Amino acid sequence: MTARRSMIRRAAAVAAAATAAVVLAACGGGNDSSAGHEGHGKSPSPSASAPASASASAKQGEHNAADVSFAKGMIPHHRQAVEMAELAETRAGSAEVKKLAAEIKKAQGPEIKTLSGWLTSWGEAVPTEEESGEHAGHSMSGMMTPEEMDKLQKSSGKAFDTAFLQMMVKHHEGAIEMAKTEQSNGAYRPARDMARAIITSQSAEIERMNKLFGKS
Known part of the structure; x- marks a missing residue:
């Protein structure tokens, strides 16, 4: 009986450790994904449209x-x-x-x-x-x-x-x-x-x- 309880505790500890690892991996992956999404999904900054504005300004002299x-x-x-x-x-x-x-x-x-x-x-x-x-x-x-x-x-x-x-x-x-x-x-x-x-x-x-x- 004692041995059986010991096995159950050991199994529960392994399961808890595995769960913790999954949670940590998910958190880490979430951060990486978030950072990657932020870098690629960001809309172009105003400065990106500056060349177009400069071109429009130049046309004023036509x-x-x-x-x-x-x-x-x-x-x-x-x-x-x-x-x-x-x-x-x-x-x-x-x-x-x-x-x-x-x-x-x-x-x-x-x-x-x-x-x-x-x-x-x-x-x-x-x-x-x-x-x-x-x-x-x-x-x-x-x-x-x-x-x-x-x-x-x-x-x-x-x-x-x-x-x-x-x-x-x-x-x-x-x-x-x-x-x-x-x-x-x-x-x-x-x-x-x-x-x-x-x-x-x-x-x-x-x-x-x-x-x-x-x-x-």
């Missing part, structure tokens, strides 16, 4: 059709203004008109280069000198016709001053209209910034020319 139209239109428009300003160097009678013309040439010459650079970088054709002539005059606001340019070329002194101021006011109003369209529809920030600068500077020059017109 251009659209309105930007291309603005550049292609403003180049011939500016070229004609520079041509008119160059005529004033030898034909204007007023020193104030000559000064204004020189300022217009100085401002718009570099803008032509900038606009041309944008078109080239976008894979677009830069308008040729021929496209800045008669055809452009029919398609853009404020452009002088060949007849008007011929009249300006043949005048001098006070007659030139009067014709130049009248034509340049009209020319500037056309440029402002084009710039406002770019500000409303354009996507390329540098182009929109240039449009804003054109509106500001040429509006001020229109006021100045209207005052000079009264003196001419």
Whole structure:
């Protein structure tokens, strides 16, 4: 009887030890599994999506059709203004008109280069000198016709001053209209910034020319 009890106790001890081992193994396995799941099942951190955000940010500098139209239109428009300003160097009678013309040439010459650079970088054709002539005059606001340019070329002194101021006011109003369209529809920030600068500077020059017109 005693031997039998001893065997029962021994069996119970072995069973208890086996149970404890199973429990410990389960606990250990649970920890490992938990750690492994945490490492693999974790959702991507915000930093993982950073490249996509950077890509979206870069797209903000892209251009659209309105930007291309603005550049292609403003180049011939500016070229004609520079041509008119160059005529004033030898034909204007007023020193104030000559000064204004020189300022217009100085401002718009570099803008032509900038606009041309944008078109080239976008894979677009830069308008040729021929496209800045008669055809452009029919398609853009404020452009002088060949007849008007011929009249300006043949005048001098006070007659030139009067014709130049009248034509340049009209020319500037056309440029402002084009710039406002770019500000409303354009996507390329540098182009929109240039449009804003054109509106500001040429509006001020229109006021100045209207005052000079009264003196001419």
